[in-house]
Amino acid sequence: MSIGRQHEIHKRRFSRNMGLGLVLAAFVVLVFGLTVVKVTDGNVSQAISGSVAK
Amino acid sequence: MSDTSADNIVNEAQFGDYFALLKPRVMTLVVFTAFVGLLAAPVSVHPFVGFTAILFIALGGGASGALNMWYDADIDAIMRRTQKRPIPAGKVTADEAKALGIALSGLSVLMLGLAANWFAAAFLAFTIFFYVVIYTMWLKRWTPQNIVIGGAAGAFPPMIGWAAATGGVSIESVLMFALIFLWTPPHFWALALFMRNDYDNAKVPMLTVTHGRRATRARIFWYTVVLAIFAMAAGFTSLGGPVYLSVAAILNVQFLIGAFRIWRRDEDASEVDNFAEERKFFKLSLAYLFLHFGAILVEAGLVRFGVWA
Numbered sequence: 001m002s003i004g005r006q007h008e009i010h011k012r013r014f015s016r017n018m019g020l021g022l023v024l025a026a027f028v029v030l031v032f033g034l035t036v037v038k039v040t041d042g043n044v045s046q047a048i049s050g051s052v053a054k
Numbered sequence: 055m056s057d058t059s060a061d062n063i064v065n066e067a068q069f070g071d072y073f074a075l076l077k078p079r080v081m082t083l084v085v086f087t088a089f090v091g092l093l094a095a096p097v098s099v100h101p102f103v104g105f106t107a108i109l110f111i112a113l114g115g116g117a118s119g120a121l122n123m124w125y126d127a128d129i130d131a132i133m134r135r136t137q138k139r140p141i142p143a144g145k146v147t148a149d150e151a152k153a154l155g156i157a158l159s160g161l162s163v164l165m166l167g168l169a170a171n172w173f174a175a176a177f178l179a180f181t182i183f184f185y186v187v188i189y190t191m192w193l194k195r196w197t198p199q200n201i202v203i204g205g206a207a208g209a210f211p212p213m214i215g216w217a218a219a220t221g222g223v224s225i226e227s228v229l230m231f232a233l234i235f236l237w238t239p240p241h242f243w244a245l246a247l248f249m250r251n252d253y254d255n256a257k258v259p260m261l262t263v264t265h266g267r268r269a270t271r272a273r274i275f276w277y278t279v280v281l282a283i284f285a286m287a288a289g290f291t292s293l294g295g296p297v298y299l300s301v302a303a304i305l306n307v308q309f310l311i312g313a314f315r316i317w318r319r320d321e322d323a324s325e326v327d328n329f330a331e332e333r334k335f336f337k338l339s340l341a342y343l344f345l346h347f348g349a350i351l352v353e354a355g356l357v358r359f360g361v362w363a
Contacts, residue, residue: 016067016068016069018069019070019072019073034102
């Protein structure tokens with residue numbers, strides 16, 4: 001069986017694979033968001049415009 | 055053909071079955087009470103940090119749910135209420151549930167520590183340990199006080215939410231704990247009075263069986279009395295205010311009347327109307343908890359938006 005061909009298991013496991021994929025993507029977004037908030041101390045717009053007061 | 059699990063086509067787990075291992079309905083209660091605990095705290099938290107904290111508190115609760123289903127798979131298969139859970143239904147193996155539970159426990163504690171603080175994370179780790187080891191493995195099948203102890207595990211989330219905001223414990227967070235802790239026994243014992251056979255068949259020692267139904271009725275009443283005292287006391291801390299106090303006054307009077315009626319009733323009267331009074335009390339108990347925490351949330355909102363100081 002070549003790896004490129006659609007196998008019955010691909011269809012059967014679609015919900016699991018899609019679900020896990022979405023959860024992982026959401027986790028990445030979450031960690032990124034958390035990093036931005038922590039690094040900028042909550043002042044995201046100020047940090048972007050470069051006018052963070054020391 | 056090999057006979058690996060990949061070929062088990064008939065009963066294969068879907069994504070939703072793994073999600074069901076996390077006990078989503080319990081998780082909604084955890085989300086709600088942790089959210090109230092976080093917002094009622096006198097420290098403001100960045101909304102994104104607050105969201106992340108609540109998400110991982112809920113995930114920690116879900117992880118302990120999966121570990122509970124792993125350990126309790128044998129009794130879940132016997133009780134009607136739990137027969138359709140993923141493990142007794144044959145969709146997920148007990149080992150998979152254990153692995154998922156352990157992995158998500160670690161992840162949720164780590165992420166809560168990174169998002170909020172390590173005190174809250176340690177508190178979450180303790181809650182998972184308490185629910186899985188102390189309650190599920192040790193006490194649930196051994197003592198009729200199982201409901202009381204299990205209630206403590208369910209009562210920690212608002213304290214963790216409060217800790218995520220403040221980094222500590224205070225009288226307010228202890229009173230939120232007391233509210234759920236003292237509410238759980240009357241709530242579940244009322245259920246046990248009208249859902250009789252389930253726990254007997256599974257040989258889980260419920261108070262109704264070990265100490266009799268008369269004693270259970272009396273305990274429902276006395277727990278409700280203590281609960282009412284603590285619920286009203288919470289109204290005089292920073293959690294409370296006019297909204298909370300009026301909601302609590304009405305609900306506690308109703309709850310006390312319901313508990314008193316259950317106490318005074320005998321089994322024959324209950325059989326005649328198919329446990330109408332007990333069912334009513336159980337329904338009221340759901341509204342009781344939801345409205346108390348709802349009122350705390352409203353008070354926190356009113357303070358935050360400056361309606362009163």
